[in-house]
Amino acid sequence: xxxxxxxxxxxxxxxxxxxxxxxxxxxxxxxxxxxxxxxxxxxxxxxxxxxxxxxxxxxxxxxxxxxxxxxxxxxxxxxxxxxxxxxxxxxxxxxxxxxxxxxxxxxxxxxxxxxxxxxxxxxxxxxxxxxxxxxxxxxxxxxxxxxxxxxxxxxxxxxxxxxxxxxxxxxxxxxxxxxxxxxxxxxxxxxxxxxxxxxxxxxxxxxxxxxxxxxxxxxxxxxxxxxxxxxxxxxxxxxxxxxxxxxxxxxxxxxx
Amino acid sequence: xxxxxxxxxxxxxxxxxxxxxxxxxxxxxxxxxxxxxxxxxxxxxxxxxxxxxxxxxxxxxxxxxxxxxxxxxxxxxxxxxxxxxxxxxxxxxxxxxxxxxxxxxxxxxxxxxxxxxxxxxxxxxxxxxxxxxxxxxxxxxxxxxxxxxxxxxxxxxxxxxxxxxxxxxxxxxxxxxxxxxxxxxxxxxxxxxxxxxxxxxxxxxxxxxxxxxxxxxxxxxxxxxxxxxxxxxxxxxxxxxxxxxxxxxxxxxxxxxxxxxxxxxxxxxxxxxxxxxxxxxxxxxxxxxxxxxxxxxxxxxxxxxxxxxxxxxxxxxxxxxxxxx
Amino acid sequence: xxxxxxxxxxxxxxxxxxxxxxxxxxxxxxxxxxxxxxxxxxxxxxxxxxxxxxxxxxxxxxxxxxxxxxxxxxxxxxxxxxxxxxxxxxxxxxxxxxxxxxxxxxxxxxxxxxxxxxxxxxxxxxxxxxxxxxxxxxxxxxxxxxxxxxxxxxxxxxxxxxxxxxxxxxxxxxxxxxxxxxxxxxxxxxxxxxxxxxxxxxxxxxxxxxxxxxxxxxxxxxxxxxxxxxxxxxxxxxxxxxxxxxxxxxxxxxxxxxxxxxxxxxxxxxxxxxxxxxxxxxxxxxxxx
Numbered sequence: 001x002x003x004x005x006x007x008x009x010x011x012x013x014x015x016x017x018x019x020x021x022x023x024x025x026x027x028x029x030x031x032x033x034x035x036x037x038x039x040x041x042x043x044x045x046x047x048x049x050x051x052x053x054x055x056x057x058x059x060x061x062x063x064x065x066x067x068x069x070x071x072x073x074x075x076x077x078x079x080x081x082x083x084x085x086x087x088x089x090x091x092x093x094x095x096x097x098x099x100x101x102x103x104x105x106x107x108x109x110x111x112x113x114x115x116x117x118x119x120x121x122x123x124x125x126x127x128x129x130x131x132x133x134x135x136x137x138x139x140x141x142x143x144x145x146x147x148x149x150x151x152x153x154x155x156x157x158x159x160x161x162x163x164x165x166x167x168x169x170x171x172x173x174x175x176x177x178x179x180x181x182x183x184x185x186x187x188x189x190x191x192x193x194x195x196x197x198x199x200x201x202x203x204x205x206x207x208x209x210x211x212x213x214x215x216x217x218x219x220x221x222x223x224x225x226x227x228x229x230x231x232x233x234x235x236x237x238x239x240x241x242x243x244x245x246x247x248x249x250x251x252x253x254x255x256x
Numbered sequence: 257x258x259x260x261x262x263x264x265x266x267x268x269x270x271x272x273x274x275x276x277x278x279x280x281x282x283x284x285x286x287x288x289x290x291x292x293x294x295x296x297x298x299x300x301x302x303x304x305x306x307x308x309x310x311x312x313x314x315x316x317x318x319x320x321x322x323x324x325x326x327x328x329x330x331x332x333x334x335x336x337x338x339x340x341x342x343x344x345x346x347x348x349x350x351x352x353x354x355x356x357x358x359x360x361x362x363x364x365x366x367x368x369x370x371x372x373x374x375x376x377x378x379x380x381x382x383x384x385x386x387x388x389x390x391x392x393x394x395x396x397x398x399x400x401x402x403x404x405x406x407x408x409x410x411x412x413x414x415x416x417x418x419x420x421x422x423x424x425x426x427x428x429x430x431x432x433x434x435x436x437x438x439x440x441x442x443x444x445x446x447x448x449x450x451x452x453x454x455x456x457x458x459x460x461x462x463x464x465x466x467x468x469x470x471x472x473x474x475x476x477x478x479x480x481x482x483x484x485x486x487x488x489x490x491x492x493x494x495x496x497x498x499x500x501x502x503x504x505x506x507x508x509x510x511x512x513x514x515x516x517x518x519x520x521x522x523x524x525x526x527x528x529x530x531x532x533x534x535x536x537x538x539x540x541x542x543x544x545x546x547x548x549x550x551x552x553x554x555x556x557x558x559x560x561x562x563x564x565x566x567x568x569x570x571x572x573x574x575x576x577x578x579x580x581x
Numbered sequence: 582x583x584x585x586x587x588x589x590x591x592x593x594x595x596x597x598x599x600x601x602x603x604x605x606x607x608x609x610x611x612x613x614x615x616x617x618x619x620x621x622x623x624x625x626x627x628x629x630x631x632x633x634x635x636x637x638x639x640x641x642x643x644x645x646x647x648x649x650x651x652x653x654x655x656x657x658x659x660x661x662x663x664x665x666x667x668x669x670x671x672x673x674x675x676x677x678x679x680x681x682x683x684x685x686x687x688x689x690x691x692x693x694x695x696x697x698x699x700x701x702x703x704x705x706x707x708x709x710x711x712x713x714x715x716x717x718x719x720x721x722x723x724x725x726x727x728x729x730x731x732x733x734x735x736x737x738x739x740x741x742x743x744x745x746x747x748x749x750x751x752x753x754x755x756x757x758x759x760x761x762x763x764x765x766x767x768x769x770x771x772x773x774x775x776x777x778x779x780x781x782x783x784x785x786x787x788x789x790x791x792x793x794x795x796x797x798x799x800x801x802x803x804x805x806x807x808x809x810x811x812x813x814x815x816x817x818x819x820x821x822x823x824x825x826x827x828x829x830x831x832x833x834x835x836x837x838x839x840x841x842x843x844x845x846x847x848x849x850x851x852x853x854x855x856x857x858x859x860x861x862x863x864x865x866x867x868x869x870x
Contacts, residue, residue: 052454078456090451092444102437103444107456109437113465116436117429125437168455307674354857361617361677365807366856369849372804376849380842495800499681506678538693545685552675552682553668 318475344475509558654782
């Protein structure tokens with residue numbers, strides 16, 4: 001029985017009297033695109049925050065290849081290969097596109113102060129720059145390398161957010177509602193980018209409301225409601241599942 | 257092209273400068289050089305977004321440490337200066353454990369409290385800190401002959417050159433740090449610490465680094481001060497001095513490396529030339545206070561934004577681009 | 582020994598009285614306007630100088646001098662609100678820095694107007710209440726205690742029972758919601774600033790005969806005020822009063838058995854400890870900092 005790649009085990013989060021997530025257990029397979037969906041307030045974002053280290057779970061564990069990563073600080077989780085993106089266009093707006101990507105290379109090309117002063121870090125910096133440029137190229141942003149990140153159009157800013165995460169050479173990328181506010185054209189472009197990411201070996205866990213994107217992208221989907229696991233399966237199953245349809249009925253019929 | 261001509265010209269000007277000044281003006285020049293180091297080290301700290309009110313006390317830590325190392329342990333002055341700076345950095349490291357758990361306003365007040373406690377310890381304990389009277393008769397820099405120039409440290413000019421070298425090297429180091437990936441990470445930690453952390457940056461460690469390095473250089477400026485004036489006391493490093501540093505930084509602006517330096521130079525010139533000549537020296541706190549208020553209200557980006565505006569306009573000027581009609 | 586403690590207790594209650602006036606003023610300004618008024622100690626100083634000018638120099642009745650002090654400092658507070666804090670409402674750090682600038686202006690004006698020397702204001706009465714040979718309370722100090730109790734009670738009534746007070750509390754809790762309810766931010770800011778500054782001013786006025794008045798007297802007052810409001814909890818008025826009393830006791834006891842500098846070190850260490858362990862303080866409310 002092989003150790004699951006990424007799994008949550010009885011994951012629970014209580015804020016004072018409110019239980020946001022209750023005993024959630026699911027597994028993510030390596031190399032898959034795995035969706036996490038549910039109506040508003042289902043606890044998806046909280047789960048996401050627990051996996052990425054933003055919150056420390058009240059109970060339960062998150063395990064990566066059997067190693068417990070829940071309770072670690074965000075940067076420690078990142079250093080184990082799990083990198084997350086942020087919902088709103090969270091970027092270093094004042095820096096250039098290239099500089100944004102360079103921040104992402106931090107983990108693998110760790111800067112040193114002494115080397116910086118004496119100039120011994122030239123090789124390190126070159127390596128980081130190459131990686132950053134590769135990543136920008138992957139997302140089609142290399143042409144904008146020296147523009148101010150805050151000046152980019154919306155869709156490009158989103159792509160840059162992914163690029164910063166990817167520059168860190170993660171094994172797992174946690175995507176926090178990447179399709180919010182996108183028109184269909186941008187959505188399709190983003191979906192293509194994600195397939196490309198998956199094909200390069202990155203496992204993706206994505207929290208999202210946009211059903212079209214979820215159904216089109218994911219290999220497996222976990223559905224939450226009221227902080228608990230509702231059901232799990234492939235998109236075809238989820239789409240037709242009566243409980244899922246009912247859970248969403250209040251919020252609008254985007255399913256299918 | 258400006259770079260090739262500019263730096264040597266600037267260096268020549270700075271070397272020639274004291275010879276055109278009176279004795280007391282030369283003394284001011286020494287203090288100005290020391291203060292430039294102090295305010296630039298403060299800026300390094302603000303790069304990570306934290307504003308401390310205890311920075312000037314770190315200067316004092318360096319000063320007291322170096323004074324005591326020479327007086328009590330008989331250490332060679334230049335070496336004790338280095339040790340003084342290292343002591344300030346170490347104290348900052350120790351303080352970083354409680355202080356860097358705090359952010360924003362809490363860090364401001366906490367850093368003030370920590371600094372004030374240290375200052376009160378100097379005030380209270382005559383042994384070894386000399387109490388309210390402080391430490392007197394601190395060893396000066398030993399005179400030496402460098403071949404092309406004989407350093408007689410009784411002369412402000414000699415000390416000015418010495419300080420110029422120390423400050424110049426320090427500024428260069430801080431500049432290199434800022435320009436490196438470390439500096440980029442400081443910026444990242446300042447503006448989007450969560451995003452930086454998600455990319456694997458240990459935010460707390462970087463804040464500590466900035467705090468320790470900045471304090472070390474502040475301590476170095478303190479050692480320069482101590483061995484020049486020869487006496488130090490707790491009042492040399494009190495809130496009033498901290499407000500001056502804050503004023504230089506805010507009036508000059510902290511977005512660029514040279515912003516606080518501009519602030520320091522402009523305000524020092526204002527103080528020495530305008531106020532002293534006109535006899536309004538008493539009004540210095542009043543003028544500084546008004547400048548601080550006006551700066552925050554009307555020129556929040558600081559004097560550096562004026563410089564940046566001028567530089568940008570030069571790029572668009574008709575001289576550099578023919579067809580603008 | 583009992584007598585020593587009793588006398589220390591009386592000293593502490595007196596100190597707590599004027600400190601709680603200052604601290605409550607500072608908390609009120611922070612709570613309603615979200616800005617830290619670093620010049621608060623200098624408002625205290627202005628109140629003291631009002632008494633120096635009117636009562637000591639111009640021989641006006643003490644009560645009159647105090648009343649003018651309160652109104653004058655309150656008006657200065659209004660000026661600060663209009664000129665400094667209102668334009669910088671979106672920039673609390675800027676407001677803080679501007680208040681530091683104003684602090685220097687006030688100090689410099691006091692130096693220019695009155696000189697650096699220490700002023701001595703003759704107390705209104707030399708009477709002393711004698712509890713026993715070693716335990717006595719000077720009547721002017723009793724005035725301070727009574728005034729503090731009266732003013733704080735009046736403030737409590739104002740905040741809990743009047744419309745304006747309710748508006749202030751609403752603004753402090755949630756400025757946006759309050760604005761949506763039609764509460765004018767400008768008006769509540771003005772009221773908070775007038776009262777906050779006025780409290781500091783009257784504290785200065787009342788203690789003027791009992792301390793040495795000089796342009797730098799605000800310095801120690803503001804530090805103590807910060808210690809008190811951090812320990813008490815940054816949004817809490819009740820916390821400020823309780824912390825003022827507790828701090829006054831600790832400070833007075835330490836000063837009696839050791840000395841003033843040690844007492845200050847203890848006070849600052851206490852504040853630092855609170856900042857490290859529970860930054861919101863003992864009675865802290867939601868974080869506005």
